[in-house]
Amino acid sequence: MHLLFATSIVPDGALASGYEIANAAIIAALRRAGARVTVIGFTWPGKPASDPQNTIVLGAVDVRTESASSLQKLAWVARAVLSGLTFASAKLRIVSDSEVRAAIERAGSFDGYILNSVQFAGAFERLFDDRPSIFIAHNVEHRSAEQNAAAAGGLFQRLLFRREARLLEAVEERLCRRARFVFTLAEEDRPALGVASGDRSAVLPLVTCNEAPKQTSQRRIDCDAALIGTWTWQPNRIGLDWFLEKVVPHLKPDFRVRIAGGVPSAVISTHPGVEFVGRVPDAQAFVRGAAVIPLISTAGSGVQLKTIETFELGLPSVATSHSLRGIDHRPDNCVVTDDPLAFAAALEAAAADVRDVDGSAFHRRQVKALDAAIRLGLEKLNPVRQEAFA
Known part of the structure; x- marks a missing residue:
C-alpha cells in the first residue's frame, strides 16, 4: 500500500x-x-x-x-x-x-x-x-x-x-x-x-521517540521545576498565564522555576525564583535537570506531547487534568490537580522528595x-x- x-x-x-x-x-x-x-x-x-x-x-x-x-x-x-x-x-x-x-x-x-x-x-x-x-x-x-x-x-x-x-x-x-x-x-x-x-x-x-529513553540511576538536579514549550502558541500561552498568575504566587520564594522556549514580551513574573532562559540546546537534558515537571495545559485539544515525554522519561510531575487528555495511563509519580494552591503544594512536595520511575513500560504500551x-x-x-x- x-x-x-x-x-x-x-x-x-x-x-x-x-x-x-x-x-x-x-x-x-x-x-x-x-x-x-x-x-x-x-x-x-x-x-x-x-x-x-x-x-x-x-x-x-x-x-x-x-x-x-x-x-x-x-x-x-x-x-x-x-x-x-x-x-x-x-x-x-x-x-x-x-x-x-x-x-x-x-x-x-x-x-x-x-x-x-x-x-x-x-x-x-x-x-x-x-x-x-x-x-x-x-x-x-x-x-x-x-x-x-x-x-x-x-x-x-x-x-x-x-x-x-x-x-x-x-x-x-x-x-x-x-x-x-x-x-x-x-x-x-x-x-x-x-x-x-x-x-x-x-x-x-x-510517543516522542522510536526507542524508549534510557533510564539513568542518577540525575543532576539544577532547579526545582522546569517548563519548556512554544509559548507564543495561544493554547500554550493560556496555560502559562494560568501557572504564573494562579500557581506561582503560592510557591515559596526560594522555589526555582526555569521556563525555556520563546516567551512573548508581555509574559513576566515577580516571583524571585522564576527565570526565563529562552531557547535551550537540548530540551531533554533541560527537563531532566528539574526535580519536578509542571504540566500546565488548561486549553486546546489533541494531546500534550510534553506530558508523554515526561512519562517516557519517568520524571515526577504535577499535572492539570487537561494535560492528561489522550493518555490512558498515569504513572505513580504524577499528581493531578486543577486547584492552584494544591498544584503549588504538590510541586514543593515532589521537589523535596524526588521520585523517578521507569518510563519504558509506558513507552511500550x-x-x-x-x-x-x-x-x-x-x-x-x-x-x-x-x-x-x-
Whole structure:
C-alpha cells in the first residue's frame, strides 16, 4: 500500500515542535504497518527534508505568526479574507492548485491520502477527492480557535479568531465526512468532531521517540521545576498565564522555576525564583535537570506531547487534568490537580522528595496501542490491499 502523506511542513529531522514529533511517530507507525509513505508539503526556509527520497517539496515557507513582520501579517489576513480560507491555510497558498496537482502526479501510483491536520488539507481541499483518505485531526481546531477568541485581549484579534473558528468547523466537518477513517490524538476529540463511532475513528496514542529513553540511576538536579514549550502558541500561552498568575504566587520564594522556549514580551513574573532562559540546546537534558515537571495545559485539544515525554522519561510531575487528555495511563509519580494552591503544594512536595520511575513500560504500551490503531485505520482505507499485511 502506497500512501501520500499531505502535511503543511515535511519532516526535517529536527523535531522542534510537538507537531513535528507527532508526525514522526505517525509516519514511523505507518511504515511499521507495511505501508510505503511519500510525504508532500513545504519545508522551513533553509531546512531540507530529512528523507528526500520519499518527500515531495512544494517550496519553503515560514508560517510562524510571532516572527512575521506587520506587513506579512496583514498580507496573510488579506489573502485569507479574499480567498475565504482560514488564516492558517492562507499562509500556505504560495503555490497554485495546478502546481500541487503536478507534484501529486510525481508521486506515481498510490492508494490513498493521509491528510495530516487541517491546515494543508484546507488550503488545497479540492485536490484530494480522487482517492480515499484518512484524516488526522491533531486538534479540534475550531474549539481551540473559540478558546483563543475568548482569551484574546483586543477586538481585532478576537474577531479574527471567531472567523477562524467558524471556517475551521466547516472544514473539519467536510474532511471528516469525506474520510474513510479519522484519527484523533485524544478520546475527547472524537465526539467533538462527530466521529465517535468505532467504525469512523480511533485515537492514536503517541510517543516522542522510536526507542524508549534510557533510564539513568542518577540525575543532576539544577532547579526545582522546569517548563519548556512554544509559548507564543495561544493554547500554550493560556496555560502559562494560568501557572504564573494562579500557581506561582503560592510557591515559596526560594522555589526555582526555569521556563525555556520563546516567551512573548508581555509574559513576566515577580516571583524571585522564576527565570526565563529562552531557547535551550537540548530540551531533554533541560527537563531532566528539574526535580519536578509542571504540566500546565488548561486549553486546546489533541494531546500534550510534553506530558508523554515526561512519562517516557519517568520524571515526577504535577499535572492539570487537561494535560492528561489522550493518555490512558498515569504513572505513580504524577499528581493531578486543577486547584492552584494544591498544584503549588504538590510541586514543593515532589521537589523535596524526588521520585523517578521507569518510563519504558509506558513507552511500550503507547507503541503497541499506536500500531493497533494504525492497522485499524489502514483496513478502513483500503480493505482489499490491507489484506496483504494481515
